[in-house]
Amino acid sequence: MELKMGYVILYVDDLVKTKHFYGDLLGLELRGEYGSYIEYNTGSTILSMNTRAGGREVTNLPIPDGLRKEQTFELGFVTKDVPGVVEKLRVAGVSILMEPMEKPWGQTVAYVEDPDGHYIEICTPMG
Structure with missing residues (x-):
C-alpha cells in the first residue's frame, strides 16, 4: 500500500483574514472555494481551510473555538x-x-x- 499526502486542512475563524494571508501575502493560488471551505495549490499537496463551525458540521469532530x-x-x-x-x-x-x-x-x-x-x-x- 502506498500513501501520499494529498491535502492539509486548517480550521480557522475568519476566511477573509485567512484568504488575505495565504492568497494576498503569501501569493498562493486559490484552487477552489466551496462555502466555508477553500483550497490553495501549493505544488503536489493542497492546502485547505474551513471555518471551525464548518469543520464541525462536515466531520462531527469536536473542533474547538478560538x-x-x-x-x-x-x-x-x-x-x-x-x-x-x-x-x-x-x-x-x-x-x-x-x-x-x-x-x-x-x-x-x-x-x-x-x-x-x-x-x-x-x-x-x-x-
Whole structure:
C-alpha cells in the first residue's frame, strides 16, 4: 500500500483574514472555494481551510473555538528569498516569531504565524 499526502486542512475563524494571508501575502493560488471551505495549490499537496463551525458540521469532530497557542505542527513554505518574504509579512502586520537565521546545515529559516496562530515556517530549499 502506498500513501501520499494529498491535502492539509486548517480550521480557522475568519476566511477573509485567512484568504488575505495565504492568497494576498503569501501569493498562493486559490484552487477552489466551496462555502466555508477553500483550497490553495501549493505544488503536489493542497492546502485547505474551513471555518471551525464548518469543520464541525462536515466531520462531527469536536473542533474547538478560538485561537490555540499550543501548536504541535507547522506549515513550511520554501523560497529563495526568506528575508524578502518576511519583510513583506512584517509590513502587513503579521507577527514574526523568529527572524531569518541561517541554521548549521546552511538553510535559512524564519517563523511567522497566520491569523489563527498556526506556525508558518518560511525557509530556503534544503540541499
